[in-house]
Amino acid sequence: MSLARSKVFGLTRQYIHQQATTSVLISRNFCAAPPSYQYIKTEKTGTDGRVALIQLNRPKALNALCDGLMTELTQALTAFNNDKTVGAIVITGSEKAFAAGADIKEMQNKTMAENYTTGFLEYWENVSKMRKPVIAAVNGYALGGGCEVAMMCDIVYAGEKAKFGQPEITIGTIPGGGGTQRLTRAIGKSRAMEMNLTGTPISAQEASDWGLVARIFPPESLVEEAIKKADKIASHSKIIVQLCKEATNASQELPLQEGLRLEKRLFHATFATNDRKEGMTAFVEKRKPAWTDS
Ligand code: CAA
Numbered sequence: 001m002s003l004a005r006s007k008v009f010g011l012t013r014q015y016i017h018q019q020a021t022t023s024v025l026i027s028r029n030f031c032a033a034p035p036s037y038q039y040i041k042t043e044k045t046g047t048d049g050r051v052a053l054i055q056l057n058r059p060k061a062l063n064a065l066c067d068g069l070m071t072e073l074t075q076a077l078t079a080f081n082n083d084k085t086v087g088a089i090v091i092t093g094s095e096k097a098f099a100a101g102a103d104i105k106e107m108q109n110k111t112m113a114e115n116y117t118t119g120f121l122e123y124w125e126n127v128s129k130m131r132k133p134v135i136a137a138v139n140g141y142a143l144g145g146g147c148e149v150a151m152m153c154d155i156v157y158a159g160e161k162a163k164f165g166q167p168e169i170t171i172g173t174i175p176g177g178g179g180t181q182r183l184t185r186a187i188g189k190s191r192a193m194e195m196n197l198t199g200t201p202i203s204a205q206e207a208s209d210w211g212l213v214a215r216i217f218p219p220e221s222l223v224e225e226a227i228k229k230a231d232k233i234a235s236h237s238k239i240i241v242q243l244c245k246e247a248t249n250a251s252q253e254l255p256l257q258e259g260l261r262l263e264k265r266l267f268h269a270t271f272a273t274n275d276r277k278e279g280m281t282a283f284v285e286k287r288k289p290a291w292t293d294s
Contacts, residue, residue: 039069042076044086046231052080053227056093062100063093065124065145069103073149074126081130084293087234087241089130090226091153092137093146095219098162101144104171121145124177128152131242133233137226138162139219143201148177151186154245156212157226158204159219164212165201185252186212237275237291 041055054076056063063069073091080086093099102121110120127134127149136142136150139159147164150156158164166179174180175196184192187210195202207213217225233241247263254262270276274294282289 037072037076039066040072040076042080046088046227046234048085050085050087050234051227051230052076052083052086052089053223054080054089054091056091056099059094059096061103062097062141063146064100064103064105065149066103066106070124074123077127077130077134081132086132087236087238088230089132089134090137090223090230091134091149092223092226093139095139095159097140097146098136098138098142099146099149100141101146101167102176121176124149125152128178131245132238133230133241133245135226135230137223138164138204138213139222141165141201144168144175144179145177148175148179148182151178151182151212154249155214155229156207157222157229158207158213158216159222160204160216161219162204162207162213162216163201164195164204164207165199166196167199167201169197170199182252183212186210237273237279237289238293239273240270240275240279243270 037057039056039058041057043053045051045053054073056069056073058064058066058069077089077091080089114120124145133155134153135155135157136153137157137159138150139162141163142150143163143165144167147166150164166175166183168175168179175183180192180196183195186192187195191210194200202210204213204216208216215225243266247266250262251259275289275291278291279289
């Protein structure tokens with residue numbers, strides 16, 4: 001949300017500041033998507049190619065999130081986010097690993113001064129800044145930064161054998177991509193504290209029971225099921241989907257009354273769109289809506 005719109009809605013200064021500072025993608029030398037990627041695979045799938053699929057593809061290192069992989073991931077996400085034909089995005093890994101965390105070999109010799117002055121890992125947050133819905137389809141390990149990237153997505157689905165964990169404590173550091181913040185919001189303080197302080201991963205079933213994961217599927221059908229959900233989302237009006245995502249995400253940052261106020265304003269705003277009118281007219285006329293995304 002822009003600063004100007006925040007002022008119109010009369011939101012708190014804190015929220016205005018958060019939104020003003022986070023609504024801009026963190027710079028990471030983005031350019032047009034390269035013709036081919038080294039660490040990821042991408043394709044358009046679903047009905048009329050309206051679902052974008054990004055597969056993390058660094059099998060020898062269990063998809064450890066080296067700088068090259070994360071740069072490509074954020075480039076591909078940005079490209080699909082800007083692609084008018086795409087309505088939702090799915091990120092997955094392999095059956096063995098969604099991602100085994102930040103690349104420990106790349107981090108091994110880094111210094112505090114270097115990390116601080118270069119804003120190490122800050123651009124990872126771009127994953128959470130897409131306007132289109134992003135689904136994580138997690139098979140195998142989602143550890144450290146892998147669990148954190150999954151939590152940056154809007155919905156997490158898991159294969160039955162997935163493992164979620166924040167093992168940073170076991171290598172002498174702490175989570176740096178949201179593991180102390182998003183995880184705590186998702187599963188509560190006591191469980192997040194246990195995961196972060198012991199470093200012991202949890203199963204897909206526990207992740208589901210605790211609210212980190214929306215649904216569990218057999219490993220072999222996980223990606224297909226995630227694409228089906230993404231296809232369903234992409235069947236709706238893109239502008240209304242974006243408004244809905246913005247309102248739902250605000251619940252993670254705002255006090256209840258501010259969140260309810262924002263929701264009401266965005267709900268009112270849907271009445272300025274052609275698609276709101278089309279959706280209700282189609283219902284009354286007993287036909288399918290023809291969205292124009294306007
Ligand atoms: N970084 C770099 N390389 C990694 C890696 C990582 N996070 N995780 C795995 N690899 C590499 C291994 O070094 C190994 O490479 P070599 O064959 O060249 O030795 C290869 O992937 C296969 O790994 P393993 O042989 O260890 O496979 P395994 O099946 O025996 O064990 C595992 C799997 C339990 C996931 C284990 O690899 C592991 O514990 N990985 C590290 C997990 C971790 O600590 N993640 C947190 C990283 S820190 C972080 O993410 C910070 C943050 O918040 C952003």
